[in-house]
Amino acid sequence: MTEIDHKKILAARLGTLFSRRNVLQGLGATAVVASSLSLSPRARAAAGGEIKLAWTDFIDTLDPHFTGFLGAVKVHNNIYNGLLKVTYDGEKVSFVPDLATSWELLDDKTHLFKLRDGVTFHNGDVCDAEAVKWSLERVAYGEPKSPHAWKLTQLDSIEVIDPLTVKLNFKQPYAFLPVALTGSVGRAGTIVSKSAVEKYGKDFGRNPVGTGPFKFVSWREDDSIVLEKNPDYFEPGLPKLDKVTILIMKEASAAVAAMMSGQIDGMSLCPLQFVPQMKANPNVKVYGEIEGNYSYIAMNCRAAPFDDVNLRRAVSFAIDRQALIKQAFFGEGIEAHSPISPPMTGFFDAKIAASGRGQSFDMDKAKAFRAKARNQDVIEPVYIMSEQGVYGTRVAQTILPMLEQIGIRPKLELMERAAWVSRRNSGNFDMFDLNWVADLDPDETLFPEYHSTAKWNYPGWKNAEFDKLVEDAQVVLDIPSRRELYYKAEDVLMDEAPIAITSHMPVYKVLSKKISGFEYIPADSLNLHTVSLG
Amino acid sequence: MLFQALQKVLQTAIVLLVVSVASFSLLKLAPGDPIELMLGTEYSPEAHRSLIMELGLDRPAVEQYVLWIVKFVQGDWGTSYVSRAPIFQYAFVEALPVTLTLAVSALGLAILIGVPLGVLSAIRKDTVWDAGAAAFALTGTAFPSFYLGILLIWIFGAYFGWFPTMGFVPPWEDFRGGVYHMILPAITLSTYFMAMIVRLTRANLVEVLEQPYIAAARARGEPNWRVIWLHAMRNVLMPLVTVLGLQLGTLLQGAVLTETVFSLPGVGQMITNGVLNREYGIVQAGVMMTGGLFILMNLLVDLLYPVLDPRLRPR
Numbered sequence: 060m061t062e063i064d065h066k067k068i069l070a071a072r073l074g075t076l077f078s079r080r081n082v083l084q085g086l087g088a089t090a091v092v093a094s095s096l097s098l099s100p101r102a103r104a105a106a107g108g109e110i111k112l113a114w115t116d117f118i119d120t121l122d123p124h125f126t127g128f129l130g131a132v133k134v135h136n137n138i139y140n141g142l143l144k145v146t147y148d149g150e151k152v153s154f155v156p157d158l159a160t161s162w163e164l165l166d167d168k169t170h171l172f173k174l175r176d177g178v179t180f181h182n183g184d185v186c187d188a189e190a191v192k193w194s195l196e197r198v199a200y201g202e203p204k205s206p207h208a209w210k211l212t213q214l215d216s217i218e219v220i221d222p223l224t225v226k227l228n229f230k231q232p233y234a235f236l237p238v239a240l241t242g243s244v245g246r247a248g249t250i251v252s253k254s255a256v257e258k259y260g261k262d263f264g265r266n267p268v269g270t271g272p273f274k275f276v277s278w279r280e281d282d283s284i285v286l287e288k289n290p291d292y293f294e295p296g297l298p299k300l301d302k303v304t305i306l307i308m309k310e311a312s313a314a315v316a317a318m319m320s321g322q323i324d325g326m327s328l329c330p331l332q333f334v335p336q337m338k339a340n341p342n343v344k345v346y347g348e349i350e351g352n353y354s355y356i357a358m359n360c361r362a363a364p365f366d367d368v369n370l371r372r373a374v375s376f377a378i379d380r381q382a383l384i385k386q387a388f389f390g391e392g393i394e395a396h397s398p399i400s401p402p403m404t405g406f407f408d409a410k411i412a413a414s415g416r417g418q419s420f421d422m423d424k425a426k427a428f429r430a431k432a433r434n435q436d437v438i439e440p441v442y443i444m445s446e447q448g449v450y451g452t453r454v455a456q457t458i459l460p461m462l463e464q465i466g467i468r469p470k471l472e473l474m475e476r477a478a479w480v481s482r483r484n485s486g487n488f489d490m491f492d493l494n495w496v497a498d499l500d501p502d503e504t505l506f507p508e509y510h511s512t513a514k515w516n517y518p519g520w521k522n523a524e525f526d527k528l529v530e531d532a533q534v535v536l537d538i539p540s541r542r543e544l545y546y547k548a549e550d551v552l553m554d555e556a557p558i559a560i561t562s563h564m565p566v567y568k569v570l571s572k573k574i575s576g577f578e579y580i581p582a583d584s585l586n587l588h589t590v591s592l593g
Numbered sequence: 594m595l596f597q598a599l600q601k602v603l604q605t606a607i608v609l610l611v612v613s614v615a616s617f618s619l620l621k622l623a624p625g626d627p628i629e630l631m632l633g634t635e636y637s638p639e640a641h642r643s644l645i646m647e648l649g650l651d652r653p654a655v656e657q658y659v660l661w662i663v664k665f666v667q668g669d670w671g672t673s674y675v676s677r678a679p680i681f682q683y684a685f686v687e688a689l690p691v692t693l694t695l696a697v698s699a700l701g702l703a704i705l706i707g708v709p710l711g712v713l714s715a716i717r718k719d720t721v722w723d724a725g726a727a728a729f730a731l732t733g734t735a736f737p738s739f740y741l742g743i744l745l746i747w748i749f750g751a752y753f754g755w756f757p758t759m760g761f762v763p764p765w766e767d768f769r770g771g772v773y774h775m776i777l778p779a780i781t782l783s784t785y786f787m788a789m790i791v792r793l794t795r796a797n798l799v800e801v802l803e804q805p806y807i808a809a810a811r812a813r814g815e816p817n818w819r820v821i822w823l824h825a826m827r828n829v830l831m832p833l834v835t836v837l838g839l840q841l842g843t844l845l846q847g848a849v850l851t852e853t854v855f856s857l858p859g860v861g862q863m864i865t866n867g868v869l870n871r872e873y874g875i876v877q878a879g880v881m882m883t884g885g886l887f888i889l890m891n892l893l894v895d896l897l898y899p900v901l902d903p904r905l906r907p908r
Contacts, residue, residue, distance in 0.1 A: 119631065119675045127633025203647060206632055206640045262677050280676065280683045281866065282761070282858035308759065308856045309866075312743065317759050319751040477625025477871055484629055484636060514637040 108592035109302040110324040110574060112585075113314035118284070118307065120264035121275065123249035124198050124205045129496065133327055133585045134305060137286060139269030141248040142172055142191065142240045145499065147580040152402050152499060154237035158186065158250055158270065167232040167536055168215075174223045178293045180252040181274045188225040192217045194250040195227070209507070209514070210239040232534040234541060235502040272298035272588035281307055292588070299576065299591035318343065318569060325570040327585055331389045337569050344574075347567035350581045351402045351504070352496040353395045354450070355558040356458065359489050361519040364440055370432040370467075371556040375418045376425035377465045378458055378559050387453035392562040394419070397549040398495075398504045400563045402581045405538045406501045406545060416546070417553045418560055422464065429465040440489030442469035445479035454492040454561070486519050493517075494564065499582055501545045505529050509552055520557035601895065605888045609881060610662075616880040617658050620873055627871035631675045648674060661877065671874040684863060684878040691761050691859035692848050698775050699782035699851075700837070700844065707787040708833075711794025712821060718799060726791055733788030738847050742781040742854035749777060759856040778855045782847050786840065793836060797829040804828075830901050838894035845883050 116130030123135040144157035156162050159172040178186040199211040213233045218226040229236075240248030255268035267275045270293070273286035284305040288298055306323060308314045311330045317323045319340065329337055329345065338345050358365035358374060365371055380394040393401075396417030401407050411417050444455045455471055462469060469490055474482070482488050498504040506529045507513045511521035528548035535541045553560070566583050576589040628644045629636055645651050649660070664671065670680040714726035750758030756777050764771025801807065802825055810820045849861030860879050867875035899906040 119633065120677065127631070127636070204640060204643055206637065209637075262672075265677050278676075278678075279687060280673075280678050280858060281688070281856075281862045306760065306856065307858075309862070310853055310856065313746065313759055313854060313856050316743075316746045316751040320754045320758065322750075322757055322759065475625070476869060477623070477630055480629050481625050 107299070107301050109304065110300060110587075110590070110592065111304045111306055111322070112325040112327060113306045113308045113317060113323050114284075114327045115308055115311045115314050115330075116328050118305075121267040121278070121284075122264035123251065124194075124201070124207060125264060127206060129583050130327065133583065134284060134286075135249060135267075135269075136271070136584050136586050137273045137303070137588070138267050138271045138275055139249045139251065140271055141250065143237055143248060145241050145580055145582050145584070147578070147582075151404060152581065154241060157241075158191070164536075165226075168229045170227045170229070170236065171220075172225050172227070174225065175293055176223060178270050179291055180255070180270050181268045181289060182252055182255055184252050184254055186250060186270050187222045188219040189222070190253060191225050191250055192219055193253045195248065197251070197256070198248075210235070232536055234533055234536050235500055238500040238503055241499075273303060281309075283307060294588065298588040300587065303587055318571075321571070323571075324574055325568065325585075327568060328583075329567040329569045331391045331567070334389070334391065334567055337567075342572050343569055344572055345567055345569050346577065346579045347565045348579070348581050349393060349401045349563045350496065350566045350583060351400045351498040352494060352564055352566070353398050353400055353504075353560055354392075354454065354492065354494040354562050354564060355395075355560045356454070356490060356492045357488075357518045357558050358440075358556070359486060359518055360521075360557050361486055362489075364434055364438045365489060365518075367433045368555055369428045370434070370438070371559075372554070373425045373428035373432060373465050374462065374467065375553070375556040375559040376421045376428065377461050377467075378561060379420045379461055380561050381420070382461075383454065383457050384562050387450060387457040388562065388564065392564040395560045395563045397553055398508075398560060399501050399545065399549060400498070400504070402499060403501055403504070406542050408546065416550060418556065425465050436466075438467050440467065440469050442471050442490040443474060443479055443482050443488045444471060444491065445474055445476045447476045447479070450492075450494060458492075483517055486517070491517075492561075496566070496583060501541075502529070502533055505545065505548055505552070506533065509557065518557035520555065522551060522555060525551045525555075598892075598896065601892050605885075605892065608888060609884050612884045613662065613877060613881060614658070617661070617873065617877060618654075620868070620871065620876055621654050623871070625871050627674050627873070630870050657873075661874070665877070665881070670878050673872050673875055675870060675872065680874050680878050684860070684875065684882060688858060688860045688863045688879075689882055690763065691857055692845070692852070692861060694761075694764060694771075694775065695778055695782060695848055695851065695857060695859060696841075696844055698779035699847075700786060702779050703783040703786035703790055706783075707790030708794055710787075711791040712798060712826075714791065715795045715798035715802065716821065723795075726795070730788040730791040733784040733791075736784060738781050738785060739850040739854055741784060742778070742851055745777045745781060746854070761857045761859075778851050778857060781854070782844070782851045785847060786837075786844065789836070789840070790833065793833055794829055797832050798825055801825045801828045827901070831898070834894055834897060834901065838891050841887055841890045845887070 114130060114134075116133070117128050118131045118134060119128045120126050120131060121134060121138065123132070123139055126132060126135065140158045142157060142159050143154045143162065146153050146155055156172070158175055158178060160175050161173045163171045165171055172191070174186070174188060174191065180186055184190070195211065195214070195217055198205045198207055199214050213229045213231055215228040215230045218228065220226055250270060251263070252268040255266065256263045259266045265278060272289055272292045272294070274289045276285040276287050278284045284307070286303040286305070288301050292298060311333065314323065314326050315329075315333045315336070318326055318337070321342065334345060337343050356374070356378065358371050360366055360371070384390060384392045384394070394412065396411045396419055397408070399406050399408065408414065408416065412419070442455055444452045446452060452473065455469070459469065483491055495504070495508070508515045509520060509525060510516065510529055511526050525548050528544050528551070532541050532544035532548065535544065568585060570577055573592055574590055575593070576591050578586065578589055580586070628641050628648070628650065631644070632640055649657065661671070668681065670684065672679050673683065710726050710729070714723040717723055746758040749756045757774050758777060760774060762770040762774045764775070807820060807825055810824050845861070848859060849865055851857070852859040852861040853865065860882060864876055864879035866872070867879060
């Protein structure tokens with residue numbers, strides 16, 4: 060490997076990484092330094108007060124190192140901090156120090172973090188280098204094993220230099236680290252209180268103790284989670300609210316009704332079908348942009364009929380994405396041609412539609428590939444579906460006539476979610492569809508999904524060339540070279556088509572106009588520290 | 594009498610045991626795995642294996658059941674897999690009072706409106722009143738409660754903003770708030786029963802009013818209200834109480850839907866979530882509580898008969 064200017068790379072990462080507008084203009088990474096540590100300009104709003112928010116997405120545990128659900132992570136972000144955090148200024152997503160005051164790369168494998176002085180946990184414990192070390196080690200080597208341990212497998216050792224300086228040594232350069240260390244989507248770098256974990260053991264998830272803007276008060280099943288202001292929070296003047304009540308509501312339509320009648324102040328997630336209604340409501344503001352996600356139709360590469368690459372290609376060209384977005388997603392979303400999505404701004408290819416890269420709708424090509432397929436009879440694959448998530452069974456129903464045109468007549472099997480998850484994980488299907496959400500880095504969106512040893516490789520696809528490309532990209536920190544590798548990897552993936560990729564989706568949150576100061580981040584987070592009433 | 598009651602209690606215990614075996618087996622036979630659901634997107638075979646061991650789900654089903662029931666009767670109901678909620682607290686202390694409040698309010702409302710309406714339609718047989726009550730009863734029976742709930746929410750909650758549409762306020766802590774929050778859910782759950790009570794009361798009262806003893810009472814010059822409410826209703830109560838006791842199951846079933854629509858943290862929501870997430874401990878606790886409640890109510894009905902009808906008293 061050639062000599063790398065690590066400082067320059069770091070500056071690029073911190074600053075411009077993901078300037079969406081720049082990339083859309085085709086300028087790539089330009090050096091604009093983010094002033095992301097400064098406080099919100101809306102600091103004038105009155106302090107105090109209580110808000111009630113409906114959480115329609117599932118919360119499993121309040122222990123960030125053991126969660127598997129975004130609904131829970133959205134709560135964690137208000138209780139805990141990470142070493143780094145995600146910020147967004149309407150154009151670019153950046154990773155900036157959170158519990159740290161600075162982040163330096165000594166060489167491509169060694170990261171040095173200077174920590175904030177005087178930060179305490181909600182129980183009064185000091186959050187210093189030892190606490191950070193302990194927390195990261197809990198993720199990496201703890202017992203029981205954290206499901207996020209894979210994010211730190213490249214970690215070699217953690218050194219405490221002094222009480223406010225901690226050094227992370229990695230076995231090899233690790234490009235995914237900023238995401239792994241954010242308190243937002245990464246979940247591996249979220250710092251928890253050692254003494255609280257030791258005190259509560261397995262029940263730490265019901266008695267969370269962090270350093271964040273809000274302290275945990277209570278959690279009543281099917282009812283609510285209550286948070287209150289942390290008066291000792293390290294960002295001066297924050298948080299503004301005294302109390303946040305999170306109402307656990309399974310039924311989105313009930314939450315919408317409560318929103319319309321002003322009984323609640325916001326919703327953590329607004330299903331697409333209610334978005335027009337919410338946008339028309341004068342008392343409500345809808346927040347949402349295309350986020351780091353994609354929806355896809357998976358095909359089982361392990362067995363006939365979809366072990367045949369030509370048949371998979373035929374499917375990937377037969378899907379009319381525009382029609383699908385209109386009919387199944389209520390017109391919300393943009394066509395996806397490859398997994399790398401708009402918020403991954405240093406990597407997203409804004410001109411992908413015109414470039415001919417990736418998958419798109421082309422019935423002639425679909426028919427041509429279908430003619431090359433091994434099985435020329437009408438094929439009836441098993442398509443498993445479940446009334447779950449935001450899209451339910453609408454994708455399956457919409458694509459049926461499209462597939463019919465290339466002689467594929469899926470047998471739709473409707474089942475309950477638990478059965479669906481079980482069959483998906485065990486590879487007992489021919490087709491299914493899924494929306495894959497909240498990724499901010501191409502590694503996160505490609506490696507754990509499609510590498511032949513990957514845990515989320517539901518289609519069971521294996522390709523040595525792809526494996527090599529995504530492995531190489533993991534240790535390259537330079538953005539243009541990394542992008543190059545990911546484009547090649549994507550091209551292999553899209554051509555071999557274990558999935559037919561369909562769209563990138565907006566994710567909507569709804570807040571009452573009474574609330575000001577909310578800072579939207581396209582990573583499905585709902586951070587409330589800057590929020591105030593009035 | 595005491596012997597009879599004891600016998601019933603013993604029967605109850607056996608029935609509950611059978612119910613618990615049945616629900617446990619059904620849940621175990623259903624496809625799906627709690628650990629897969631619990632891990633969500635962070636699922637991996639290793640994490641799966643270690644959690645299965647930790648939660649004791651690798652043991653034979655019979656052993657799991659025995660372990661569960663032994664602890665259950667000792668009052669150790671366990672903790673939920675996913676959120677690690679103590680199940681006794683969740684099911685018995687938090688969820689059960691919500692469902693009981695909802696059921697009692699709905700039943701109370703149904704009786705309060707249904708009985709007078711039934712009486713009205715019986716004594717004004719074949720008039721506009723009767724037809725009106727019949728139409729009301731038919732609509733009430735035919736209307737699915739979840740749909741009615743959503744309609745009520747949109748009309749009285751979202752459009753007029755008169756009533757809260759979600760959440761539970763314990764009436765024993767804040768009576769006004771509790772009643773206020775319970776109005777729409779109680780109406781939703783009560784319509785079916787109200788309709789049933791109207792029809793039952795009318796049919797039975799019409800029959801009773803033709804009995805000679807009613808004619809005798811009238812001949813004695815007793816006022817009309819006495820004839821109906823004291824003499825006739827006594828014989829209407831019997832079938833009414835019997836049917837209501839038997840319909841308690843339907844009431845609890847309706848509570849599941851009503852609780853979901855109105856976001857009430859009751860037993861119905863608890864069992865639904867339990868089943869969807871394959872939380873065996875929660876489902877078992879819910880089934881035992883509702884089963885116990887159902888049997889208890891029927892026992893109560895049985896014990897009530899001699900009180901209501903002196904002819905059934907042992908001599």
